[in-house]
Amino acid sequence: MLEKALTGSKRYWTWIFILLAIIGVGFINYLRQFDYGLGITGMSRDVSWGFYISQFTFLVGVAASAVMLVIPYYLHDFKTFGKVVILGEFLAIAAVTMCILFIFVDLGQPMRVMNVILHPTPNSILFWDAMVLNGYLFINLIVGWTTLTADRKGVPPPDWVKPLIYLSVPWAVSIHTVTAFLYAGLPGRHFWLTAVMAARFLGSAFASGPALLIILCLIVRKVSKFDPGKEAIQALGKIVTYAMFANVFLLGLEFFTAFYSQIPGHMHPFVYLYAGLDGYSKLVPLMWMSTILAIVSLIILVNPNMRRKENMLAFACVAVFISLWIDKGFGLVVGGFVPNMFERVTEYWPSLPEALITLGIWSIGFLVLTILYKIAIAVREQTASWPELH
Amino acid sequence: MSINRRKFLKIAGASALFGLTGASAIEELLTTNAEASVSPGPEALTAKRWAMVIDVSKIKTKEDYEKIIHACHSIHNVPDIGNKKDEVKWIWEEEYENTFPGVSDEFIPESIKHKPFLALCNHCAKPPCVRVCPTKATFKRPDGIVAMDYHRCIGCRFCMAACPFGARSFNWRDPRPFIKEKEENKEFPTRMKGVVEKCTFCSERLARGLKPACVEKSNGALVFGDLEDSNSEVRKVLSANYTIRRKPEIGSGPSVYYVIGGNEHA
Numbered sequence: 001m002l003e004k005a006l007t008g009s010k011r012y013w014t015w016i017f018i019l020l021a022i023i024g025v026g027f028i029n030y031l032r033q034f035d036y037g038l039g040i041t042g043m044s045r046d047v048s049w050g051f052y053i054s055q056f057t058f059l060v061g062v063a064a065s066a067v068m069l070v071i072p073y074y075l076h077d078f079k080t081f082g083k084v085v086i087l088g089e090f091l092a093i094a095a096v097t098m099c100i101l102f103i104f105v106d107l108g109q110p111m112r113v114m115n116v117i118l119h120p121t122p123n124s125i126l127f128w129d130a131m132v133l134n135g136y137l138f139i140n141l142i143v144g145w146t147t148l149t150a151d152r153k154g155v156p157p158p159d160w161v162k163p164l165i166y167l168s169v170p171w172a173v174s175i176h177t178v179t180a181f182l183y184a185g186l187p188g189r190h191f192w193l194t195a196v197m198a199a200r201f202l203g204s205a206f207a208s209g210p211a212l213l214i215i216l217c218l219i220v221r222k223v224s225k226f227d228p229g230k231e232a233i234q235a236l237g238k239i240v241t242y243a244m245f246a247n248v249f250l251l252g253l254e255f256f257t258a259f260y261s262q263i264p265g266h267m268h269p270f271v272y273l274y275a276g277l278d279g280y281s282k283l284v285p286l287m288w289m290s291t292i293l294a295i296v297s298l299i300i301l302v303n304p305n306m307r308r309k310e311n312m313l314a315f316a317c318v319a320v321f322i323s324l325w326i327d328k329g330f331g332l333v334v335g336g337f338v339p340n341m342f343e344r345v346t347e348y349w350p351s352l353p354e355a356l357i358t359l360g361i362w363s364i365g366f367l368v369l370t371i372l373y374k375i376a377i378a379v380r381e382q383t384a385s386w387p388e389l390h
Numbered sequence: 391m392s393i394n395r396r397k398f399l400k401i402a403g404a405s406a407l408f409g410l411t412g413a414s415a416i417e418e419l420l421t422t423n424a425e426a427s428v429s430p431g432p433e434a435l436t437a438k439r440w441a442m443v444i445d446v447s448k449i450k451t452k453e454d455y456e457k458i459i460h461a462c463h464s465i466h467n468v469p470d471i472g473n474k475k476d477e478v479k480w481i482w483e484e485e486y487e488n489t490f491p492g493v494s495d496e497f498i499p500e501s502i503k504h505k506p507f508l509a510l511c512n513h514c515a516k517p518p519c520v521r522v523c524p525t526k527a528t529f530k531r532p533d534g535i536v537a538m539d540y541h542r543c544i545g546c547r548f549c550m551a552a553c554p555f556g557a558r559s560f561n562w563r564d565p566r567p568f569i570k571e572k573e574e575n576k577e578f579p580t581r582m583k584g585v586v587e588k589c590t591f592c593s594e595r596l597a598r599g600l601k602p603a604c605v606e607k608s609n610g611a612l613v614f615g616d617l618e619d620s621n622s623e624v625r626k627v628l629s630a631n632y633t634i635r636r637k638p639e640i641g642s643g644p645s646v647y648y649v650i651g652g653n654e655h656a
Contacts, residue, residue: 037583038545039562044475048550048560106558108545108584115525115544126524126548187518187640188554265492341556342488342509346474 001149004378005371011223012374019367026360029353030105038108041354046346047337051330051358056102058329059210060179061201061363063095063136065209067172068239074165080235084228086151086376087220088213092172094369095209096137101361103130125181132175139168143258144372146213152379176201183336191269193335194257201328206243208324210236211317216373218314226377230310237313241301244320248294251327262375269335272345280345283334286326293323433599436517437616439515439534440591442602444629445649448611455483455506461607462589467580469568480589481510481604489636489648502650508604508612511536511557511589512636515643519549519558528586534617534645535591545584554640558588615644617645 008016033040043050069088072078104110143164150157179193180198187193214236217228258266271277273287297319299306306312339345350358430436449455462468462481469478482486483506485492494503512582517536517586519528525544530536550558564583574580578594581587591614624647627633633647 037561037563039476039583043562045477045550045559045562046556048547103546106546108547108586109582110545112525112542112544115527115542119542121526121527124522124524124548126522126546130524182548183551186522186552187642188637189551194483336551341554342484343491344488372599 001145001152001375001379004375008374010013015370016367019363019370023360023367026363028358029356030276030360032353033105033357034110038106040351041349042349044346044348045346046340046344047334049333049337050348051350051354052102054329054333055358055361056099056106057179057332058135058325059095059099059102060176061205061328062209062212063092063099064172064205065203065213066070066092066140066170068206068210068236068243069213070168070172071072072235075169078235080229083226083380084206084213084217084232084236086144086148087216087228087373089140090372090376091209091213091369092140093137093144093372094365096133096140097368098361099133100137100367101364105357105361108364125185129175129178129182129208130169132178132258136168136171136175139164139171143168144343148376148379151383153384172204173202176205176388183332185245188341189336190263190265196250196253200247200254203243203247203250204324204328207320208245208328210239211320214240214317215314219372220377224377224381226380233310233313234308237301237307240317240320241298241307244294244298244301247324248298268339268343272338273331273335276346277339280338280347282347282349283331287331290323290326290331293319297323346363391652430597435596435599435601437533437622438618439616439645440513440596441534441615441617441624441631441645441647442591442605443624443647443649445611445613445631446505446507447629447649447651448609449506449508453507454609455610457607458508458512458612459483460602464573465575465603466578466590467565467569467575469565470570471563471565471568476562477580478561478565478587480559480587481508483507484509490634493557493634500511507648508513509555509557510604510646511590511591512555512646514645516641518552518554518642522548522552524548525631531593537593538587540579540581541584543585545586547586549586554637555644558586560586600650
């Protein structure tokens with residue numbers, strides 16, 4: 001089926017080459033980082049994780065969100081998702097690929113990455129995260145590829161793939177829970193030491209992932225003859241709505257605990273992020289932008305008349321995605337490090353090479369996504385004229 | 391026997407994967423029994439759990455602090471990079487209110503509030519850094535010292551996120567150009583970029599029967615000994631003085647104690 005990605009319109013190839021160009025720039029900058037060390041980034045002794053780890057965290061959520069399609073379609077026989085479920089699975093593959101790359105570029109000694117397998121350490125959450133992420137990648141590769149191949153041949157997917165599909169449901173929950181445990185089990189970081197961390201991760205994941213998927217569905221419909229279906233997009237819109245409310249609710253719980261208890265250590269990171277601390281306030285505009293976008297998106301999403309208009313829904317989804325990207329793909333990680341263990345503030349901002357490497361990895365993700373979607377769409381366009389199978 | 395292209399690619403791919411992981415995995419399996427046979431030499435100082443008491447009242451001048459810090463940093467080839475972002479440090483000064491956040495109060499004597507304290511790795515009884523390390527590059531020795539294997543560390547910095555005391559430094563760049571040539575201690579390894587490092591309670595000196603360098607240069611302000619031995623010097627100081635530890639509520643069990651007031655018994 002891969003050959004279907006090798007034929008395309010001029011627009012398709014232009015897009016591919018733009019992505020390749022950005023990947024090239026990112027790769028050159030990675031070589032610079034490889035040579036100089038991670039000092040090329042904006043990270044420091046005090047803020048020792050930055051953009052890379054936060055992108056990883058955010059994208060684990062996007063990957064996990066495929067479960068929001070798998071559950072209705074495979075467990076509840078919700079036929080409307082029949083056409084989009086493959087798009088969800090392929091999005092998960094692209095997202096996990098980016099996750100693994102973001103972990104890799106964050107390593108100070110990347111050539112030793114195999115030490116994680118050579119010296120397996122079950123008490124380390126990072127060990128488990130590596131396991132579940134790779135497992136999730138393989139499950140989705142097998143499930144996505146097998147179901148699509150069956151589709152092309154006009155036969156139902158083989159029986160052996162069913163257990164894998166069911167397994168992918170708890171597995172998706174596990175990747176984001178384990179990722180939350182990276183943070184939520186550290187005794188000295190008040191901002192991360194919270195039992196609702198995993199729940200909030202899932203809430204934000206099930207909002208940001210389907211929001212991105214809606215945007216992708218609308219793009220797919222525009223550039224190809226394949227239509228994921230109005231109803232499917234609307235159903236996804238409802239999922240985004242519920243999940244975004246759950247996420248904002250859980251964030252509200254964090255605020256309550258910090259500010260009603262008045263425990264300084266709990267309040268400081270929130271104060272730093274939303275108001276600035278000791279005169280340092282680099283992230284304040286971003287965090288308020290995230291807040292405003294969240295409110296705007298919820299106003300649109302909660303109102304059925306607005307949500308049903310596809311351009312309004314698309315706008316709301318972009319707002320959800322950017323809002324959650326700022327919250328989880330930036331603020332969450334930095335907030336854990338500010339103030340530091342000595343109550344001093346060191347600020348963080350990504351450097352240019354760091355930003356270009358990050359952009360490069362996002363482009364790799366979009367390249368993987370484009371190729372997979374191209375194949376899926378080609379198969380669907382081919383079979384669209386055939387009579388209904390199921 | 392003919393081999394088609396598809397088959398060739400399959401075999402090539404499988405062998406490449408094996409070459410990357412399999413060969414070294416087998417090597418690892420064959421050599422795991424070799425490491426347990428190291429035993430301390432006859433002159434080595436040994437303990438069940440090493441600990442340190444720092445009497446800050448006995449460290450008076452800026453020179454006193456500098457002497458202690460320099461002793462550590464020079465023998466361990468700790469680079470002086472000269473900017474805060476890339477800083478590497480094993481032992482350093484912090485004011486009281488920063489060393490003990492949440493404990494400090496605005497009405498305590500000014501002399502204590504802004505008094506410099508020495509900060510270093512606490513060699514915790516239940517070290518969170520060891521718990522999170524994905525490769526066992528940082529580990530707790532039977533004598534309580536939390537040690538580092540610079541050759542196994544992959545530089546993920548999970549330990550830095552986990553350490554409640556900000557004791558760990560990362561080599562954001564090659565540290566070697568920042569070690570003064572005259573000062574380089576050829577008997578202690580320098581580090582490479584991309585690995586984490588921190589205080590080791592001078593395990594390399596203990597092995598040769600010497601106390602940690604900072605203790606040696608402290609004129610008695612730093613006391614070092616076995617916490618599990620009731621006759622040890624640290625236990626004597628602990629039973630005669632009121633001491634505090636950093637963030638005991640976290641439960642990691644720091645092995646570094648501080649005497650603030652200081653009196654004749656100390």
